[in-house]
Amino acid sequence: MEVPTAAKQAPEVSLRRVGGLLAPHWPRLAAVTTIIVASSLLGMATPFLLREIIDRALPRQEVTLLAWLVAGLVGVAIFTAVFGLLQTWIATAVGQRIMHQLRVDVFTHLHRQSVSFFTRTRAGEIQSRITNDIGGMQAVVTSTATSIASNLTTAVATAVAMLVLSWQLFLVSLLVLPPALFLARRVARLRKEITAKRQRELADLNVIVEESLSISGVQLSKIMGTGPALTERFAGSSARLVDLELRAQMAGRWRGATMNIIFAAIPAIIYLSAGLPPAAGQLTIGTLVAFTSLQSRLFQPMMGLLGVGVSLASSMALFARIFEYLDLPVEVDDPVLPVRLPKPVRGHLRFENVSFTYPGNDVPAISGINLDVPPGSSLALVGETGSGKSTVAALIVRLYDPSAGRITVDGFDLRALRLNELVGVVGMVGQETYLLHASVRENLRYARPDASDEQVEWAARAAQVHDMIVALPKGYDTVVGSRGHRFSGGEKQRIAIARTLLRDPPILVLDEATSALDNSTERAVQRALEELARGRTTVTIAHRLSTVRNADQIVVMRDGRILEAGTHDSLISIGGFYATLTT
Structure with a gap:
């Protein structure tokens, strides 16, 4: 049996297998999706309420209508907040159950391995996969499904609302899509590579701690005088982790900075488009304000979906390391059809x-x-x-x-x-x-x-x-x-x-x-x-x-x-x- 090591790249994992982790929890995920859809649809009322306030209630001094419209804005905010709390609670509970099951499955499967596996595998490497790798997947497992449902629902509902208000301005807003997709793909590939390297370095760090700070390791280092060398080795591994963490964080920052510039330019282009023929004079101020409000709501879920894609791609390196252990064959296992020894056991x-x-x-x-x-x-x-x-x-x-x-x-x-x-x-x-x-x-x-x-x-x-x-x-x-x-x-x-x-x-x-x-x-x-x-x-x-x-x-x-x-x-x-x- 070939034993995984920290230096070896784990095999690729399919999205279908990762999705299988969510399958047992479909009733709760369905409830979350329902809440998300209701919250997204309810949120779409805000721009239209705002348009009525600007175009009707304020110019005509209709106080009663204004009060109802303002009450509607507050009510939407309250219900959206309540839905958000419910969504977070259910999604987090599902994520934690999945993490718990993964930890137990890996621990149980490793206990079924033969002694040869443990003689060839560093103890720190095993600990790192159970703690660091599974812990690193927590955010993705907890929020991925709900983020996709929430952002997709919001994006679709927002796009429909924008089309209803002005199809011309909607086409202008889509200018942001090509650069956003291009940047997201580059960041996803980069983060996946960095994440794999970071987890292998974390495993090496765990090995150093486990070997050096156990009672036997401490006694050996004191006898052999290797304390300074061990400290230097630990410091080197820790410094490499710092570099990898900085690279992982900066891999998304330049994308975010670029997209912020594009996002800032799109509203300006929309205002310019509204003032140029043939759109000039055809759009009310309320429609324009409502549209720009929707436009900002569209970009947020779009970027959320792209962000989920980046996080999922980088987390595939973690899933690969966990499934690599779960796929290890069991060399010494219970028989398919076990027999029971007659009692009392003689001991022949x-x-x-x-x-x-x-x-x-x-x-x-x-x-x-x-x-x-x-x-x-x-x-x-x-x-x-x-x-x-x-x-x-x-x-x-x-x-x-x-x-x-x-x-x-x-x-x-x-x-x-x-x-x-x-x-x-x-x-x-x-x-x-x-x-x-x-x-x-x-x-x-x-x-x-x-x-x-x-x-x-x-x-x-x-x-x-x-x-x-x-x-x-x-x-x-x-x-x-x-x-x-x-x-x-x-x-x-x-x-x-x-x-x-x-x-x-x-x-x-x-x-x-x-x-x-x-x-x-x-x-x-x-x-x-x-x-x-x-x-x-x-x-x-x-x-x-x-x-x-x-x-x-x-x-x-x-x-x-x-x-x-x-x-x-x-x-x-x-x-x-x-x-x-x-x-």
Whole structure:
């Protein structure tokens, strides 16, 4: 699978697909359109009321007519304002619902991606697409449909009214269209290009922040003395963003300045046209005032439509980046027709001629693996670094699917099970423990949100970490800090063990869970692991052979294949590769 990167241009997106975001909300959009049409038609009454005031009520001193006409002007203003409030409220609600759904869809789809996607994609890039890109689309999604409906309705109604007043002057007013369309197209192309560059630069900035200001990043920069270089890198990215933002803003300003000059010239041309033959003497002052009032109302929606076109064109770069993520194929997914494991789950684990090659690699990580781990028994995988042990563990918890062969639990292929069911069957404790920036209690309940306080405490006691927790300032409610850095490696491991105990899985995978610990801490964690493994099918991966010598089966791996298999004593007796590891 090809993973999107910040440097690569996202594929184009069709307007039909963008319009599909609005389709589920058509009843509210129809209501908004109705309000817009009513408001636009009502607004058309203003120039005609104004003409009657100038041509009839004022010259003839008809006070009653003048009062009614003025009341009409005020009434139009009031109703138009109320319609505007309703339109804004409904349109904003629709826009926010669309933004919410987009954020949830992207977040959910990314959670379905395999681990290979996240190993190849920078975390800051992912965050940028969910926050910056979707946030940048908000104004367009919220206002585009209503702006088009409002401006189009107003423009059509205004044009009809202008034709009724004077078709000659209407033709003069259309002189503004060719330059307006030409300038709008140029600005749209320019802004689309700048927007794409700006979002990629924002993604790079997010990556710098995520990598440099995380607890691990800060520690690394302090140890390596790279703070000044990181600051220079951040400043460079920020300066490029300033330049791109200025270019984006100025791309529309020169168009606006040019159109303002044209708009200022058109009324003057209209007045000139009204005074030249054959129009001279045929137009009343009220008609001329009403027409120029309509003319200004026509140019505003025209420019609004052109502005929407520019905004939509520039936002297509954002839509492309979001849809690029939504279109990523899901490599490890729920089956179309899932099966359910019979209860209770026995935990009989089998590998049947399993091979696997990591995406982008040509050499298989493991090849032709056959394993049979009876229920309640223990299997230990040993071997040199890179021999394929952790790949076996990753396949058991279905971080990846085999390239060939199959893995079964109680005779059922793992790929036939729902992922949510599988996580209740297989638990894993690895070498690196990830803790959330939350309380100890919340970290333990992450595996089982419905666990009671008594169950949480039982798991902590079984993992031999309860005494340490209650000694904290706030006990189980103490915040662990970013990634749990306030705890030692052994303490974090025991919290991870307690978290897995809460789920109570029948199959347990221990991937070098004690390899980074000192001897005294390892003994404490090992006792917790023995408690965790009791009565479960256990697969243990270890470098320290002292932790696996009592396993029911020991499998020695080399270059992705099984080299030797047997018990500790039998492998020692044959004097093979395993025997050399013990010396």
